[in-house]
Amino acid sequence: MQRLLELSSRDIPSAREDKRPVIVWFRQDLRLHDNPALLFAAQSGRNVIPVFVHVEQDDENWLLGGAAKFWLHQSLTKLSESLERKYGSKLIIRAGSDTLAGLLDVMMETGASTLCFNRVYEPWKLARDAKIVETLTMNGLTCSSYKAVVLFEPLEVVPDSKEGLMYGFGSVGFFLNACDGKEISDPLPPPEQLRPPRAWPGSLSIGDLRLYVMPCRRNGQVVDWAKGMREFWEFGEEGALKALEEFVRFGCHHFEGRQRFRADRKYTAVISPYVRFGELSPRRIFHEIVVRHRYKAKTFLRRLAWRDLAYWCLWKFPTMADHPLRPQYAHQTWDYDQKQLRAWQRGRTGFPLVDAAMRQLWVTGWMPNYMRHVVAGFLIEHMNMHWVDGEKWFHDTLVDADVAINAYMWQNGGHSGLDQWNFVMHPVFAAKSCDPEGDYVRRWVPELSKLPPEYIHCPWEAPVTLLASSGVALGRNYPHRIIADLEGARTRSLAAVNAVRCGVGKAMVLPDGHERMILPDGR
Numbered sequence: 451m452q453r454l455l456e457l458s459s460r461d462i463p464s465a466r467e468d469k470r471p472v473i474v475w476f477r478q479d480l481r482l483h484d485n486p487a488l489l490f491a492a493q494s495g496r497n498v499i500p501v502f503v504h505v506e507q508d509d510e511n512w513l514l515g516g517a518a519k520f521w522l523h524q525s526l527t528k529l530s531e532s533l534e535r536k537y538g539s540k541l542i543i544r545a546g547s548d549t550l551a552g553l554l555d556v557m558m559e560t561g562a563s564t565l566c567f568n569r570v571y572e573p574w575k576l577a578r579d580a581k582i583v584e585t586l587t588m589n590g591l592t593c594s595s596y597k598a599v600v601l602f603e604p605l606e607v608v609p610d611s612k613e614g615l616m617y618g619f620g621s622v623g624f625f626l627n628a629c630d631g632k633e634i635s636d637p638l639p640p641p642e643q644l645r646p647p648r649a650w651p652g653s654l655s656i657g658d659l660r661l662y663v664m665p666c667r668r669n670g671q672v673v674d675w676a677k678g679m680r681e682f683w684e685f686g687e688e689g690a691l692k693a694l695e696e697f698v699r700f701g702c703h704h705f706e707g708r709q710r711f712r713a714d715r716k717y718t719a720v721i722s723p724y725v726r727f728g729e730l731s732p733r734r735i736f737h738e739i740v741v742r743h744r745y746k747a748k749t750f751l752r753r754l755a756w757r758d759l760a761y762w763c764l765w766k767f768p769t770m771a772d773h774p775l776r777p778q779y780a781h782q783t784w785d786y787d788q789k790q791l792r793a794w795q796r797g798r799t800g801f802p803l804v805d806a807a808m809r810q811l812w813v814t815g816w817m818p819n820y821m822r823h824v825v826a827g828f829l830i831e832h833m834n835m836h837w838v839d840g841e842k843w844f845h846d847t848l849v850d851a852d853v854a855i856n857a858y859m860w861q862n863g864g865h866s867g868l869d870q871w872n873f874v875m876h877p878v879f880a881a882k883s884c885d886p887e888g889d890y891v892r893r894w895v896p897e898l899s900k901l902p903p904e905y906i907h908c909p910w911e912a913p914v915t916l917l918a919s920s921g922v923a924l925g926r927n928y929p930h931r932i933i934a935d936l937e938g939a940r941t942r943s944l945a946a947v948n949a950v951r952c953g954v955g956k957a958m959v960l961p962d963g964h965e966r967m968i969l970p971d972g973r
């Protein structure tokens with residue numbers, strides 16, 4: 451990252467210094483507002499060519515999942531429309547197997563001499579970007595890169611300094627401590643104009659990328675699997691800004707208390723896919739909430755810090771998405787039952803709260819944070835299934851799937867993370883906080899909708915006559931529980947954890963029960 455910063459830290463040469471076009475390389479910043487690469491390219495007075503290069507392999511082990519690809523298709527479409535409508539500009543789309551080659555092609559075709567972009571932090575993308583910048587610089591071209599995707603970049607904060615290690619390594623407090631006193635600058639406006647090049651280079655259409663394909667059944671019927679997502683979300687930057695505005699006006703004041711746990715209400719921002727693909731910038735969110743509306747939104751702002759912390763962790767521990775961060779947990783024994791995993795994935799576990807959340811995910815590509823904890827806890831602590839199975843399913847089905855955040859959270863749930871969860875959500879009792887009247891379950895599990903609140907989260911306890919009058923036939927139109935003895939299941943998974951703590955991991959357990967961790971640098 452240091453090398454990338456060194457080679458791409460100079461300002462974009464102005465039109466007086468260089469008359470050739472500038473390429474603005476869009477990646478996880480699909481917006482016009484608060485986009486330094488786009489704004490400074492426009493302000494240079496040179497002709498600007500916006501480019502998106504799709505190379506699937508750039509995501510290495512974590513190729514974009516189906517839902518995220520669908521989102522990307524929509525985002526690119528909206529960005530391309532905005533560029534055209536607002537500036538008479540175009541988004542040039544390229545694809546292939548080598549991003550550098552794709553960029554070089556456009557630069558050679560147009561005679562562009564500068565590449566500018568906003569930095570991203572997955573270690574494999576940092577390595578790719580450093581290589582691109584090195585090659586272009588060696589060939590006499592210039593590169594400028596900017597911070598726009600996070601509030602604090604991995605190199606900007608040093609949470610793991612000697613003093614920092616005192617603050618619960620890997621927790622949000624530990625990270626916030628290192629950010630203390632650091633300025634968050636104001637978001638930037640969109641450019642006033644973009645000068646077009648003399649001639650536009652060739653471009654694929656967004657459809658050519660085949661990010662969103664509707665399969666066809668043998669009888670010719672098209673499967674529109676993304677219908678629910680289209681109904682739930684308004685795509686693009688405008689949709690993102692509207693969602694933020696709605697949260698600031700109606701949701702924000704509920705967030706600081708326990709109300710944010712409610713799954714049956716919209717008390718969280720519901721903006722994560724916009725943040726993931728960059729229709730919204732974290733600086734803009736911070737500015738709207740803290741500067742413009744003067745909310746003391748401490749809990750909400752911790753969420754943004756969590757995001758930066760996840761990127762910091764992935765940067766520090768590049769294998770975080772694939773391997774336990776605490777190596778002793780590679781020896782934990784897990785169960786694997788394909789049928790049960792399928793039941794969890796499709797919302798057929800027989801536990802209404804878990805099923806409602808998993809069905810919401812399947813239909814909309816999203817579920818609230820509290821529900822992510824409920825379903826992750828159920829998979830790990832009750833089904834005793836490996837956290838990687840959950841991580842993979844989330845990666846494929848979330849529209850906000852983010853390798854760093856997803857891995858950080860699943861590792862914590864799976865005991866091997868930096869900030870191991872010390873709580874377990876009970877699939878029935880958790881409803882007290884998140885769905886007290888059962889409305890969330892009614893919405894996503896309609897076959898139970900006629901049950902009263904006292905039984906809707908535990909239909910197996912309902913009198914047979916009530917089940918019959920509510921139209922519920924367990925085992926027929928709603929499944930029996932896949933685990934009848936939750937306590938027994940929990941004891942089994944605890945035993946698997948204890949086997950690690952008393953066996954290979956014994957030396958890491960401290961007298962107070964916490965676990966030591968040895969950092970890559972030996973500390």
Ligand SMILES: Cc1cc2nc3c(=O)[nH]c(=O)nc-3n(C[C@H](O)[C@H](O)[C@H](O)COP(=O)(O)OP(=O)(O)OC[C@H]3O[C@@H](n4cnc5c(N)ncnc54)[C@H](O)[C@@H]3O)c2cc1C
Binds near residue numbers: 819
């Ligand atoms: C097992 C598990 C997996 C998760 N996987 C992802 C993922 O792949 N992508 C993702 O964006 N979030 C993930 N999260 C975090 C969180 O659940 C979502 O960001 C949140 O639910 C999005 O809803 P919101 O926009 O209403 O969030 P709000 O609570 O309103 O928060 C605002 C924004 O802060 C960020 N944020 C919130 N919570 C977290 C968090 N815990 N860590 C990092 N950033 C956060 C998001 O950008 C979010 O949009 C995961 C959580 C769990 C428990």
